[in-house]
Amino acid sequence: MEQVTTHQAEDDARNEDILIYVDGVLVPRPQAQVSVYDSGFLLGDGVWEGLRLYNGRWAFLDEHLDRLFEAAKAIDLDIGRNRAQVAEALEETRAANDMATDVHARLMVTRGVKIRPFQHPSLSRSGPTFVIIMEHSRPSLPRPVRLATVPQVRGLPTSQDPKLNSHSKLNCVLACVAAEKAGADEALMLDVHGFVNTTNACNFFIVRKGEVWTSTGDYCMNGITRQKVIDLCRAHDIPVFERNYSLVDTYGADEAFLTGTFGAQTPVGEIDGRTIGDGHIGPVTKRLRGLYADLVARDTGAG
């Protein structure tokens, strides 16, 4: 079976000609570059957000800005722009690319260009590097994804807090490599206690007897889509639990799905060679996908 990725989109030739926002300047894609002395390139020293545009509006923009500024504060990085200016940069890039809907933005801020190729933050003296890559993006997944559990765990906040959307994602990348070598599409990662936590790029949910379960929220990204799904369950009387659970509970689940800004709710068909439910998208996942699509439509003014 051909491999898929959880961030698979339809090919779109328009993406060859996009303009990329690099420190206030809109640059054609082939010329969009940052310095080899950039803190992001040298060290993965930066934070980012992934956002989606529907009907000309960024879904859950406030939540994304909250998380971006919180992360920047946590790593002691001055973004050099306030919330309104970050939103303006998004709008400027959107307008320059004449984009309206089904668009994905990766907004990245690093500690900027260093004067020497070493780690100390004081070597970054010229302000942050601020880049927005905005692409036409319509998710296209030919089948439910397959997961494999991997040796890489979601660590304690005392090493690299998994709540930081940091540029450095090596732990997650290695998890993904391990999953791929096991013949899966994405990695299912456990926490330090061995409970099921999240995947390398998305949050993870299971459905058991009509109940929706996800991890306690410790050790994983505080996903905006994750929270929206929990809120939707509560609003529609679908029992939802943030709790510890193991692989036994997971293999025996009726349904499993991932959440993330890109793919919304992505069905999982197989985990470690065990078929989940009947291997197809289940009724609760389907219902939550519909409820989430309605919520996005309302948030972006189309509902």
Ligand SMILES: Cc1ncc(COP(=O)(O)O)c(C=O)c1O
């Ligand atoms: C590791 C990880 N988990 C989950 C998510 C999903 O978060 P969100 O729903 O806010 O896109 C992301 C997205 O950046 C991520 O990097």
